[in-house]
Amino acid sequence: MLPPGKKQINLHCARLIRIFGFALDTPSGHNQTKVCFCPRLFVSLRSPARSMRPDFTNLRNRTKITFMATIDSYRSPFPHEELLERARRIRHVALDMDGTIYMGMSLFPWTKRFLSDLTEMGIGYSFLTNNPSKSIADYLHKLETLGIEATREEMYTTALATIDYIRSHYPTAKRLFLLGTPSMISEFEAAGFESTADSAEDVPDVVVAAFDMTLTYPRLCRAAWWASQGIPYIATNPDRVCPTDQPVVLVDCGSICKCLEHATGRTPDIVLGKPDPNMLTGIKERFGLRADEIAMVGDRIYTDVAMARNAGALGVLVLSGETTEEVASAADPQPDVTALSLKEFGELLKEAHGK
16 A cells, blocks of 8 residues: 555666666566655665665665655655654654754744644654753843744753763862853853863863864863863763854864864763763653654754664754755665755654644
8 A cells, every 4th residue: 555645657677777877686587666656755666676776775675675866855764654653653853953943043944834833733842952152041042033932941952961961970070171162151150160260270170172162272272281181071062063054164072072182192081962862861851751752853964863863762864954965865874754954844744643
């Protein structure tokens, strides 16, 4: 039984060559292939094919392969009915911010409608970001400036995750060398920590490296010095760059830590933030959810999608930020859903929930 909107026809290899520019390598006498067209998902070909081009992703067995065509809406490695069933379970959407709901200071035109559609479907949402450069108050102000009303309870950043981690693992630590923005530092100070100065006499209990857009060479060197002295060393997030709508590369925490590693030979004792599945723990506990009732939506495979997979949530990759379609197509394993943007993922949720 094919899902609505799919048509099944039989094609021979000669026709496939004319349509797609390739032919399946099939055993003799088995050159007839059934092709299921679904314009919003993918082209699923069933054949006893023995080999495949790089554009194909092996799905569970040798007789089922998927042609990952150019995305015009969304796609998934799951059969359509299974995808809809997974989407029906969703009761909460955890949203990455940079590259997902906005880019820099530009709100994506579909964001407000997506959020209102979630509310209409009875689906909750939270803003979850690996970017610790702003305090919660600053993030709420930014969202308000962009026209989005949010509460402190709906926000969770890697700065808060780091504060929670230090309290849990270094309960006596009070003095921190914070390689971060003044806004981030204010979040730590509001939590009761002291920020140490750039001085060899002001010894910290813990070094924290973060996405520091105010980074100066002396402070980078001081962080390297403390790391080389064996002081506990934490990174807030693994991101290499931060998405932006400006013609510049924003060097993020992961790249700063690589610099420190090259200088000292030391990596962070722990790297917090996505893809650490604990970033979703607070959401599960706060709203009484199972992991499979949460969709984690973001623009990065190695953080957002990886965390969803690690936590057992639905992983949704949007191509509105860092990840290109070429990179997304080459990903192994594939995200549960790859969509052009929140708009297209919203269409999937509405279909699943009968809206």
